[in-house]
Amino acid sequence: MYIWLILLNAPPLRTDVYLDLVRQGASPAHAKIQNDTFRTFQGDPLFRRRVTQNSITRVLNAVAWRLNDAHEARVNGWQSPPTLSEFSGSPDTSRMSRHSFTTGARTEPSTTNDAEQIGYVQGMNVLCGPFLYASRSEVEAFTGFERLITQECPGYVRGSMEGVHKGLALVDRVLQVVDQKLYDHLIKHQMEAKIYAFASVLTMSACTPPLTEVLKLWDFLFAYGPHLNILCIVAQLVVIRDQLLNSPSPNQILRSLPSLHADRIIEQAIPFATKIPEDMYEEIVNHAK
Template identity: 20%
Template sequence: MANSHFSKIDEYGFERPDDFDYETYEEFMSHYLVVLARRAKKWADLVGEGRSLKRNLTVKRYVRKGIPSEYRGKVWLTVSGAEKMKDDSGPNYYLQLLSGDIDQDIVDIVKTDLPRTYPDNIFFNAAADHQRQLCNILVAYAHDNKEVGYCQGLNYIAGLLLLVTKDEETTFWLLKVLVEKTLPKYYTRTMEGVITDIAVLEELVRLKIPDVHKHVQDVGLPWAVITTKWFICLFAEVLPIETVLRIWDCLFYEGSKIIFRVCLTLIKRNRSSLLESTDFATLAECFKNITKDSLVIQCHDFMESIFKTPGSLPATTISRLREQHSQQKETRKQTEVLR
């Protein structure tokens, strides 16, 4: 650390952990800064001077190679469908939510969670304005979508969106498109969507990395213990921040299948160490450590690997597995009723 050119605090206000590998990071950044400069010029040509951005193969390729930080909010809003949601809702919808009748119970619950949101981030820790903005976003969303309301996990997603976009209203619409379109039923009291997708991941591991699936099953480690945080927080607080944002670039464009690609890549790359962990505690610790894989710091290389390492992963396969899980769940319910 003493000889590092990089601060203990990253550009988004997060404190780097004590075991952060500055040497690997500096080596990576010496190459990645050149990539960023090249990508920034290409994006400027694509979206500069008020040009409209439409979903096509060129934009998809650009997104996979990374969106420069200065364009992220705008691009996420457009490619995800959040901008259309905003336009369809009419002008000033967000402000109308905040100026309408507010349920004080929701405000109180949100305020209870605010100090727990990225407590090590300097912007949320020291700047009351960030907490106020985050409170507005979460309260507005709870009143907009009464079925979801406010549930834990949303604060982490909205908090990181706010750090990236630096804009309350943009964050609100991005949160809305994530919860209602990209990740349906993730952020509900039953977490039905998360439970389903953990089951889908387990089946994908069985199909693509069968020895790891059998080993985890033999040890008796539930997949929910391993991966719930990966799904709920979309890898925030799990992977390095720039890697998380590169994942989110693709998530907003390509949808939830990106989450499975990341999970499968982490597991497949660390197959040997997982198989060597022979008891519950060491296997659980190994799953925790694979998110510190040396490649995850090198976000550009990591993102290339998620489109190669897992192999083919059509959206139709994920849809089929989700439907299969739902049918199995319904069958179990009916069996329990008959008992």
């Protein structure tokens, strides 16, 4: 977990800051959070033994309070909360070029509508889960999770979820470039990425078990940029290419992607970075912002 925090450029957070958020109790998103917590990796016994629903609820409510406070600060022109402002000078791993990858105060008031506001959305519990599983404390999990959703993929957790929709379109476009035949087969069966890959984009593939492989995949994503999950989703399709091409109903296969094999997916995904056009790669880098 310490390595994740370093790769995400997330400095340590004082425990009392987290505890203050927890003491605020149920956030405005508490009802949604309660509906989601019991679903978090419910089929993984290792996760259930290590992470309690109460822990998930506390961290998600704390993040929801922080996002709510940040929204009020932007609207009213106050200074941003510390955990949102203190990262602003850190380098951004998502802006690492593909060449390096294949060889990382008082402000003006603003108006923000619900579609633009970063807040709790269904699926954030799955993004939070690996942090709680890998961390030694809730404070660590909170720090890494908040950094991820506020700096690396805020577009995934805005009301409109525009980053997710951009990511889905990019999955289709990347697949068309790297495997035209497979792309044509899926489109023929009306299997656009929005049909089968929504959860994979939103959760950075954490929705696909096993959790141990998710952790390995996230090591790669945090080292080279979470945006590369788009290439990893395409790689998951290419790994089962023959199975999809030989099936008259590929939708049956893609109802749930096969179990993750992080090493194999990463091996498939890396060459894609050199095959896609430069402007498309730039879109991948920025799609979740």
